Amino acid sequence: MNRIKELFKKKKKDILNVYFTAGYPKLDDTVRIATNLTHCGVDLIELGMPYSDPLADGFTIQQSSMKALKNGMSLDLLFDQVKEFRKSHETPIILMGYLNQVIQYGQEKFLDKCVQIGIDGLILPDLPMDIFQNEFKKDLEERDIAFSFLITPQTSDERILLADQLSTGFVYVVSQSSITGKTGDISTTQQAYFDHINKMNLSTPALIGFGIHDKSTYEVACSNSNGAIIGSAFIRALDGEKTINDKVKSFVHSIR
């Protein structure tokens, strides 16, 4: 069974999904970071496929993506790294990236590769819903690959319901109308938006991401949904002198 679906079956609260860019800071850090995250008990790993034009991402992820590409990161390398990780770990893995990457790799080839090496889900923020329905849904269902749509404070209720219906695994609740990487506390406007989503009683689990960067914002996210996604703050924590192992551990322990 799909590891993401399995996870949400077993666990309903305080799910921690950590995002990082594959091939950053060093080309061969991907497996090291994923392994440490797993040792720290992180529930889900969201692996960024570095892209030249990451439309949804702020400065931190733009920079980590550029660095990863400079390091020589490619999709084939990423698949090799996940394969390596899968030899010893079952943590669910989601690939996050952009539609053009999938299309240029070849949609079927890409999805087959995901199944083959044990990738459980996909997030492609620039894949429109109608194209998803007409050109992707069946291919994903056949392969049991989960897909998460993003909703934001600008998303209409009608579209939120459609995102709920089309998403498998979880709905990605973008915490504010912005790109990734903001820091700051959760505002009353954001709280009202979370309340609104909760009143809608979505059938798919929800994770809150974008701007979740420390223990306090993590806890707010968890109290308003099934858990949280942390990306930029984690990538910033990978800076500095300590070993990758130490940096990952101290970051995750600062969160929970």
Add this chain to the structure above:
Amino acid sequence: MISEEIQYQLMEKEDREFPDYIVACVGGGSNAAGAYYHYLNDERVKLIAVEAAGLGIDSGESAATSILGSPGIIHGSRTLLMQTEDGQIVEPYSISAGLDYPGIGPMHANLIKSGRAKVYSSTDGEALEAAMFLSKKEGIIPALETAHALGVLEKMDIKEEDVVVVNLSGRGDKDLETYMNYMEGKIGHRISDNQE
């Protein structure tokens, strides 16, 4: 809509509403889209799209998307874009900021692929020369982007009696520093000559 204005002005000056050619530079494609609009289905009018060749189409420093690009997704559109095999978007180059774009509007990609519009390109040098020419000839200093459209007139097979509209998408005030550097020989002198 600029194409409506073209109809109006042509009626006044040429006693007909349509030209034989409309020439417009294409970055993302907005000024060309406006210039073509009323004539899209009028086969009497030949649509000419001019891209920025930068230092030359095969120089690695170019923004000629319709020639160097391939189908993919950029900024929410399925269209032609300059990209690597992996789908990473390639940084384009043109002396004009406005044509320095790795994609092209999907309408134009379609017009070009279907043969409705014909593509030409101007190098940095050809655009600069054309900007000088129009400035001297008519006292109009065009934007560098616009100068690319003017830069292809000599390459086109235009007959004496043809009515040609070049869409002047912008003024050159913003580009005076570049033009002055060019006149002083500091940049791009006759880049086009080195290309051939």
